[in-house]
Amino acid sequence: MSGSLWLKNGTMRDTLPVIPRQRVASGPAQGLYAADPMDELADRLSGLAADAVHPDEIAAILESDGLTDDHIRLTYGRADSFALAEDLYARVERRHPEPDATPAGPWHHGLGGCLLRGLVFALPGLAYVLGAPLLGAAGTVPLLAGAVAGWVWNQALSHRAYTWLGLGDRGAAARCLLLGAPAGALVGSAVAFAAAGPGDLPAVVFATCQSLYLGAATVLLVLGRERALLCALAPLAGAVPAFRYDLPDPVRVGLPLLSLAAAVAFAALVLRGPRPPGTGPRPSGAGPRRRPRSGPPLAVSLPYGLFGLGSGLLVLYAGGGDALVTGAGPVLALTLSMGPAEWLLHRFRRESLAGLRTLTSAREFRRAAAGTLAHCLGAYLAVLLALAVVGTLVWPGAPAPAGAGLVGLMLVGVVLWLGLLLQAFGAVRGAAAVCTLAAAAQTLAPTSGPVVAAVAAAVLAVLTCALLVRPTAHRV
Structure with missing residues (x-):
């Protein structure tokens, strides 16, 4: 009997009418019950969650979407983003596509470049x-002071220009370099002048030319004009006979000046290139120009400058402190090794990204990333050792790499490569702190070079392993 209920003793009691369950909307179709919000979230994030090799990757995605723990508790009934990520990881089937057969993307760089x-x-x-x-041993101090100031300034300037390029604003990057490169040349020259003593005028002039070249080279390297810079440096090939023979003073002065003039001219031509879209003359009657973006804060570029300071000093100490004048073999090896080092950095990043697409567990990825890291670092040290041997044969007066000097060179190489790797992954603060402290310690205790380099290498190795074996560090 509708609306009534028979009791156990046979009597009848009136009840409220039974109300049928309402049909509620469930997405584009109409379902019988309200949809589980977890199902909707799993469908929405299925593509990203299927590629994850660890729940922490999904947790990072949830946090980037702005899901707070309070919202997660109220909507999905889980304690926090990590608990929700674990459920999504269990619900979504793993799908790891095979790597592309043809290399693509910013981390595929040729060895030649x-x-x-x-x-x-x-x-x-x-x-x-x-x-x-022409300079003499007394001119070492102003040269070193100007070079170190230039390294600090131009490292920070390069970061700001690369940031603008990353934002797709090449015009802003060019303006940044147009203002920053001459300012850096003035800073380097002023520091060299302040560090000069009586009779150091030739060294101050040379340091000024050095600062101008560093600014022009920064412009050309940031804007991808390595070949133009190589052409500008071609006159310096005339220095090869100076290894064995005494050259006339006009030749010793003229070749560097010719190379400097070419580098500055090429940099000026690059900065005066075609205007990027939107920077030409404004038509009459146009509305107000949109306010330009201010770019990253200046403080963001400071760690890059400090990394340039620390790493530059460590390289100089590896060459005995007077490497700018004597051209010691270790410094030659370290500077030449920066090309292979850059390629190995790209290789590590490329293979790590391939591991994200092919490996199905965090443990497998950690093992593969650690193996790739060891392989790339070992390859770099092998290249550095070979260059050190060649440098002693080419550079006159350079001591043969052996004993503590060779160990120190290899340790400095570890510090530089791991520091560059951390910088490439955005962890520049740790790399800058370690390199700067190591350089300061070696400045205070010049005989402690191998010990300081060993401690710095160990600290950077720990930081690198802690960061780069995690899948979340490799998401692009």
């Missing part, structure tokens, strides 16, 4: 071979 960059890093050393007889 990286070797070219290493060559243009090392060729300016020939200018010091030409200028050394």
Whole structure:
């Protein structure tokens, strides 16, 4: 009987009418019951969750979507983003596509281009071979002071320009370099002048030319004009006879000046290139120009400058402290090795991204990433050792790598490569802190070089392993 209920003793009691369950909307179709929000979330994130090799990757995606723990508890009934990520990881089937057969993307760089960059890093050393007889040992201090100031400034300037390029604004990057490169040349010259003593005028002039070259080279390297820089450095090939013979003073002065003039001219031509879209004359009657973006804060670029300071000093100490004048073999090896080092950085990143697509568990990825890291670091050290041996044969007066000197060179190589790797993954603060402290310690205790380098290498190895074996560090 509708609306009534028979009791156990046979009597009847009226009840409220039974209300049928309402049909509620469930997405595009109409279902009988309300949809489980977990199902909707799993469908929405299925593509990203299927590629994950660990729940922490999904947790990072949830947090980037703005899901707070309070919202997760109220909507999905889980304690926090990590608990929700574990449920999604269990619900969504793993799907890892095979890597593309054809390399693509920003981490696929040819070895030739990286070797070219290493060559243009090392060729300016020939200018010091030409200028050394004109400067004397007393000119070392202003040269070193100007070089270190230039490294700090131009590392920070490069970061700001690369940031603008990453935002797709090449015009802003060019304006940044147009203002920053001359300012850096002034800073380097002023520091060299302040560090000079009586009779150091030739060294101050040389340091000023050095600062101008560093600014022009920064412009060309950031904007991808390595070949133009190589052409500008071509006159320095005339320094090769200076290894064995005494050259006239006009030749020693003229070749570096010719190379400097070419580098500055090429940099000016690049900065005066075609205007990017939207920077031409505005038509009459146009509305107000949109306010330009301010770019990253200046403080963000500071760690990159500190990394340049620390790593530059460590390289100089590896060459005995007077490497700018004498051109010691270790410094030649370290500067030339920057080309292979860059290529190995790209290789590590490329193979790590391939591992994200092919491996199905976090443990497999950690093992593969650690193996790739050891392989790339070992390959870099092998290249550095070979270059050190060749450098002693080519550079006059360079001592043969052996004993503590060779161990120190290898340890500095570990510090530089791991520091560059951390910088490439955005962990530049740790790399800058370690390199700067190591350089400061070696400045205070010059005989502690191998010990300081060993401690710095160990700390950077721990930081690298802690960061780069995690799948979440490799998401792009």
